[in-house]
Amino acid sequence: MDPSRTDPVPDPAVRRLSLYLRQLEAFSQKGRRTVSSKQLGASLNLTDAQVRKDLAYFGQFGHPGIGYRVDELIAQVKHILGTDKLSNVLLVGAGNLGRALSAYHGFDAKGFRLVAVFDNDSAKVGEQHGDFSVQPMSQLREVVAKLNIRLGIIAVPADVAQEVADQLIAAGIRGLLNFAPVSVHVPADVAINAVDLAVQLEQLSFQVNLASITS
Amino acid sequence: MDPSRTDPVPDPAVRRLSLYLRQLEAFSQKGRRTVSSKQLGASLNLTDAQVRKDLAYFGQFGHPGIGYRVDELIAQVKHILGTDKLSNVLLVGAGNLGRALSAYHGFDAKGFRLVAVFDNDSAKVGEQHGDFSVQPMSQLREVVAKLNIRLGIIAVPADVAQEVADQLIAAGIRGLLNFAPVSVHVPADVAINAVDLAVQLEQLSFQVNLASITS
DNA sequence: GGATGTGAATGCATTCACAGCA
């Protein structure tokens, strides 16, 4: 009816959409043509109702009596996530983690292309990391504009993460993936996601200790 | 009163507990002695009520009229998460990401100590990565038992992640952090957390595209 | 006054259950 999106989509549903896509691609590679909400859910420890409800937020993709056609749904989900077209991504931080990320070649198949690596440390600028020559932060604005980059990965020490984020946003970046173990604040119109190794391990520690108490 | 935990603790509350700890340590380093739920919440974009409710699941740590004593609360939260004592951690996968992780020295301050690195590739076994000599998977069971390791990090290709997880669990590991871009299934008494780079970027892509439609 | 801890109220996400279609 109204072509512009009005009903709010629950955030958890969007997170699961990525997981559905991953599973669907696995199903596709195994030669499956269709999949039911029950099967897709089982592969992720979710209920069938959850899967159907999540997908229904975005449209009617299923076929009653049949299920979902795998390749068709893959295309739909990619379109929703915006990964049906390649997005350019930049990386700041040429330390250990930064190097590992710049050597990771799983991006392209997922719709992302790493196109530039920056670092503030003049000792690292000019180094060759895989396909990339490390550039100084002074080049940021120009490169972002020229390559139309909207997503940035922050892999710098905690004490400079906020400063780097501010620079990226000023240069035109609209979404940030932060690996620094610190809370970074951004304006409301900028998206941010954080991955903190210590936080992840702490969650496991809690659950493991809990299990040993309960038992 | 009943010393055994009976009321269920919401999962989101546990996740935030780690974030509180991180902020509290930042406050402590800046010399702050006390902090209110409002201040702690503001630093993480949460409400004061949220902070108080989360902490109250675990006990009464605050002081009316004063707030929370920073160092005191740090100790309490560490105790709850089980990171007041050092936990040994192992890593499987000596590829790019594995090397980056084994070179990361931020673990110890957080209560975790990486003590062993494994890989199945015989070409990598024996290599020296930072402080670690890469060991063959055949050593797994013995090392886990001897060093009393309960947590494991999986940094291997997607197609062997499930197999590695099974081996780790058989060897006695109780909590897994999975970096492979695939859904890994574990028994109910084993904890698992996943970090998938593509999933993170897809979330950003969705939000960034959404913003450009709404505007 | 300033701030916590907590029952009650609200709001949001998940699950149920079923009409409808292939």
Next chain:
DNA sequence: TGCTGTGAATGCATTCACATCC
């Protein structure tokens, strides 16, 4: 029959609001 899409019901998490204490 098999399976989707969806309103209604449930269950959980967040927020409100206030009694209580320093």
